[in-house]
Amino acid sequence: MTTQAPQFPGAPVVRREAREKVTGTARYAADRAPSGCLYAWTVPAAVAAGRVTAVRAVDALAVPGVHTVLTHDNAPRLQEPDDPILAVLQDDRVPHHGWPIALVIAESLEAARTGAGELHVEYARDEHDVTLTDDHPGLYTPEEANAGAPAVRVRGDAERALAASPVQIDATYRMGALHNHPMEPHAATAVWAEGRLTVHDSSQGSTKVRESLAQAFGLAPDAVTVVSEHVGGGFGSKGTTRPQGILAAMAARHTGRPVKLVLPRAQLPEVVGHRAPTIQRVRLGADLDGVLTAVSHEVVTQTSTVKEFVEQAAVPARVMYASPNSRTGHRVVALDVPSPSWMRAPGEASGMYALESAMDELASALGLDPVELRLRNEPETEPDSGLPFSSRGLAACLRDGAARFGWHDRDPRPAARQEGRWLIGTGVASATYPVLVSRSTATAHAAPDGALRIRVNATDIGTGARTVLAQIAADALGVAPEAVQVDIGSTDLPAAPLAGGSSGTASWGWAVHKAAADLAARLAEQSGPLPAEGITATADTEQETAEEPPYARHAFGAHFAETAVDAVTGEVRVRRLLGVYAAGRILNARTARSQFTGGMVMGIGMALTEGCGIDPAFGDFTAKDLASYHVPVCADTADIQAHWIEEDDRHLNPMGSKGIGEIGIVGTAAAIGNAVRHATGARLRELPLTPDTLLPYLL
Amino acid sequence: MDSLALGADLEPEPVVDEHSTVTLHVNGDPTTLTVDHRTTVLETLRESFELTGAKKGCDHGQCGACTVLVDGRRVNSCLLLAVAQDGATITTVEGLADGESLHPVQRAFVERDALQCGFCTPGQICSAVGMLREAADGHPSHVTGPDTAAGPAGPVALDADEIRERMSGNLCRCGAYPRIVEAIEDVIE
Ligand code: FES
Numbered sequence: 001m002t003t004q005a006p007q008f009p010g011a012p013v014v015r016r017e018a019r020e021k022v023t024g025t026a027r028y029a030a031d032r033a034p035s036g037c038l039y040a041w042t043v044p045a046a047v048a049a050g051r052v053t054a055v056r057a058v059d060a061l062a063v064p065g066v067h068t069v070l071t072h073d074n075a076p077r078l079q080e081p082d083d084p085i086l087a088v089l090q091d092d093r094v095p096h097h098g099w100p101i102a103l104v105i106a107e108s109l110e111a112a113r114t115g116a117g118e119l120h121v122e123y124a125r126d127e128h129d130v131t132l133t134d135d136h137p138g139l140y141t142p143e144e145a146n147a148g149a150p151a152v153r154v155r156g157d158a159e160r161a162l163a164a165s166p167v168q169i170d171a172t173y174r175m176g177a178l179h180n181h182p183m184e185p186h187a188a189t190a191v192w193a194e195g196r197l198t199v200h201d202s203s204q205g206s207t208k209v210r211e212s213l214a215q216a217f218g219l220a221p222d223a224v225t226v227v228s229e230h231v232g233g234g235f236g237s238k239g240t241t242r243p244q245g246i247l248a249a250m251a252a253r254h255t256g257r258p259v260k261l262v263l264p265r266a267q268l269p270e271v272v273g274h275r276a277p278t279i280q281r282v283r284l285g286a287d288l289d290g291v292l293t294a295v296s297h298e299v300v301t302q303t304s305t306v307k308e309f310v311e312q313a314a315v316p317a318r319v320m321y322a323s324p325n326s327r328t329g330h331r332v333v334a335l336d337v338p339s340p341s342w343m344r345a346p347g348e349a350s351g352m353y354a355l356e357s358a359m360d361e362l363a364s365a366l367g368l369d370p371v372e373l374r375l376r377n378e379p380e381t382e383p384d385s386g387l388p389f390s391s392r393g394l395a396a397c398l399r400d401g402a403a404r405f406g407w408h409d410r411d412p413r414p415a416a417r418q419e420g421r422w423l424i425g426t427g428v429a430s431a432t433y434p435v436l437v438s439r440s441t442a443t444a445h446a447a448p449d450g451a452l453r454i455r456v457n458a459t460d461i462g463t464g465a466r467t468v469l470a471q472i473a474a475d476a477l478g479v480a481p482e483a484v485q486v487d488i489g490s491t492d493l494p495a496a497p498l499a500g501g502s503s504g505t506a507s508w509g510w511a512v513h514k515a516a517a518d519l520a521a522r523l524a525e526q527s528g529p530l531p532a533e534g535i536t537a538t539a540d541t542e543q544e545t546a547e548e549p550p551y552a553r554h555a556f557g558a559h560f561a562e563t564a565v566d567a568v569t570g571e572v573r574v575r576r577l578l579g580v581y582a583a584g585r586i587l588n589a590r591t592a593r594s595q596f597t598g599g600m601v602m603g604i605g606m607a608l609t610e611g612c613g614i615d616p617a618f619g620d621f622t623a624k625d626l627a628s629y630h631v632p633v634c635a636d637t638a639d640i641q642a643h644w645i646e647e648d649d650r651h652l653n654p655m656g657s658k659g660i661g662e663i664g665i666v667g668t669a670a671a672i673g674n675a676v677r678h679a680t681g682a683r684l685r686e687l688p689l690t691p692d693t694l695l696p697y698l699l
Numbered sequence: 700m701d702s703l704a705l706g707a708d709l710e711p712e713p714v715v716d717e718h719s720t721v722t723l724h725v726n727g728d729p730t731t732l733t734v735d736h737r738t739t740v741l742e743t744l745r746e747s748f749e750l751t752g753a754k755k756g757c758d759h760g761q762c763g764a765c766t767v768l769v770d771g772r773r774v775n776s777c778l779l780l781a782v783a784q785d786g787a788t789i790t791t792v793e794g795l796a797d798g799e800s801l802h803p804v805q806r807a808f809v810e811r812d813a814l815q816c817g818f819c820t821p822g823q824i825c826s827a828v829g830m831l832r833e834a835a836d837g838h839p840s841h842v843t844g845p846d847t848a849a850g851p852a853g854p855v856a857l858d859a860d861e862i863r864e865r866m867s868g869n870l871c872r873c874g875a876y877p878r879i880v881e882a883i884e885d886v887i888e
Pocket residue numbers: 754755756757758759760761762763764765766775776777778
């Protein structure tokens with residue numbers, strides 16, 4: 001498919017809802033208080049495996065204000081949900097710690113919470129197994145990994161090539177579970193009225209949530225409205241339907257009153273998904289010039305007994321570097337743990353930590369500059385598929401980033417630079433993220449008074465979707481963006497896919513562009529005043545997005561980090577972080593920069609502070625709240641810069657854009673880890689790089 | 700801050716059924732209401748006053764999303780019980796603008812794109828307003844040098860490090876920090 005030349009100037013238009021957000025008038029899912037609203041509080045399972053044998057609710061029901069306690073005994077029966085994580089309060093089984101086993105509903109939040117504390121739950125405990133090891137007997141090779149990636153891909157004979165390579169790296173990298181922790185906890189406000197269900201849900205895509213609710217409650221989809229007007233971040237954890245909407249709807253049906261449910265922060269990690277822990281073995285073989293002869297990336301990870309989700313961490317190795325021999329594979333074991341799911345750049349963020357650390361190890365072994373090593377292994381075509389790249393800006397990003405960062409002044413020797421008690425080092429890593437797009441519908445309407453309105457059920461989780469869609473429509477209509485009204489965030493609007501996979505702008509924007517272009521053509525034909533109902537153009541990109549273009553399509557980037565390591569305490573500070581991206585046409589420089597740097601900030605957390613274990617005795621996550629699970633704070637973010645290279649790629653969509661929401665995190669942790677190695681000489685192969693893990697190397 | 704602050708015509712009510720009557724001066728208007736003793740200022744603002752600008756990110760004093768100004772100082776409103784704030788003056792993000800005219804910190808956040816999802820934003824803005832006042836009043840921070848002429852002697856000059864340190868009680872998972880710092884720098888200039 002070839003589209004016309006992209007037209008977008010990338011104007012840094014201010015995000016539309018900024019005023020509502022700075023004045024506190026933007027409404028999120030929990031900011032609704034329908035009259036007569038009840039408040040719900042979830043009770044999580046306190047064991048990791050077994051059955052609920054009794055829930056004694058007498059004391060809870062005696063708490064003034066408590067209305068009802070729902071358990072598997074009395075909760076409304078659901079049709080089989082489209083995702084097993086939604087089958088809450090349906091039976092007595094406890095598949096993992098934190099699984100919701102009861103819902104206390106009361107006249108006030110305080111009463112609901114007090115009631116939850118008065119609930120006496122008895123369990124029949126089973127033995128649980130929550131510990132991932134790389135020799136776990138339950139490990140198996142799945143049919144496929146996340147996003148439909150083949151579990152295993154083999155080219156040539158990696159084993160033999162490795163054995164014959166003059167330079168070899170064989171390293172295993174580990175990371176614990178990572179939690180999305182959007183600042184807005186998952187929340188839903190549900191109202192049943194006259195057989196219709198309306199839910200304000202904190203979701204990345206209400207079209208999908210409506211489907212799930214209709215399915216679970218046996219309703220026609222048009223009997224369900226789901227609104228996600230403003231969403232306080234998701235990072236994957238609100239991608240598909242999560243239990244809060246189901247629970248709130250159950251409670252509202254059971255009580256006949258509106259119900260508001262906000263999942264308590266410390267319950268989120270076990271209910272809404274997380275990035276699964278991984279153990280990744282990367283083996284690289286190269287000749288003495290640093291040209292790769294073999295790449296092997298083997299991933300071991302875990303899923304729950306509820307569903308299979310396989311973090312596709314070996315997938316980026318299929319895209320990154322040329323090598324005649326390659327093996328990339330995933331094995332997974334189902335443990336008694338919460339279900340993993342998407343977290344910002346699933347697969348790429350975790351996998352590129354390992355691959356890009358191994359590339360750094362190879363550069364060290366060869367005595368070759370790490371930027372140069374990557375440039376020497378640029379492939380002609382996508383290594384795994386043999387397809388030509390629609391565009392591949394990695395080399396340009398590495399070169400541009402190196403120049404901006406001052407990379408070439410670097411003394412390559414490790415532990416060579418010290419300022420007082422601080423050991424200084426720099427590191428580099430590449431980044432990649434695939435171009436994804438889904439079918440969407442949209443309408444463009446011109447009213448007789450000239451007002452222009454776009455309608456599409458897109459979701460703004462912080463990306464600036466309203467703004468960029470107005471820009472896209474305005475471009476097609478030949479007007480200023482301010483002249484276009486954009487309605488998003490409700491299932492009353494034309495169906496559209498979720499904000500995920502960095503595909504929102506491409507998917508919605510394509511439909512918006514198509515509808516707006518059609519409207520522009522019809523307006524041009526129109527002579528005289530418009531009809532009273534105006535003119536509406538409807539677009540559906542089913543056909544356009546079904547075509548599989550014969551190109552490998554990915555965004556690329558390069559990350560450069562300067563770190564200072566306290567030689568006394570082992571504390572790591574990121575002094576500078578610079579990313580350069582090649583992500584097609586940047587449609588809005590202001591909001592795009594925010595997304596890139598936002599991803600980089602999350603990468604700092606992944607590198608230095610984030611990581612969660614599972615307690616083998618109790619089977620629960622050990623760091624469930626924001627006091628124990630440390631996301632980056634303002635003081636962790638010194639000099640963070642994002643730049644980009646304009647790409648003119650005609651094989652994407654009418655806007656010429658690639659997704660930008662996730663690539664910022666990819667490679668950031670490796671760049672920081674590589675910088676820490678350069679600063680100290682210590683190669684740690686486990687994230688996060690906390691002071692206690694570094695100290696032994698500094699003494 | 701105590702029941703003595705009640706208006707002359709209001710008798711303190713006896714504690715009955717774990718509820719009490721308090722008067723809160725929210726965004727300029729005094730309101731007398733009965734609160735459950737377990738109810739936080741945050742919950743009161745959101746559910747009784749329908750001022751949902753202040754957000755609940757954790758309910759445990761760990762995130763700053765609920766930051767408001769109480770008697771001019773920034774606080775985590777999820778950690779204050781409403782019953783203990785009788786007579787307090789509370790400013791929320793809804794009370795910062797002067798009619799249609801945004802507070803300088805709000806304007807700078809818009810201009811700098813110092814927000815993405817916007818969920819932390821009301822807390823960040825209230826925190827920044829409180830923080831500017833603290834620095835002006837000479838309160839040192841962890842990164843204020845020992846030789847700085849801070850204290851009653853004079854205000855602390857806020858460079859980027861000072862801003863970052865002082866704003867670190869407000870988490871932003873979208874990672875808008877670099878833009879937040881720029882926005883606050885704009886206001887200082
Ligand atoms: S909600 Fe108060 S600090 Fe998080």
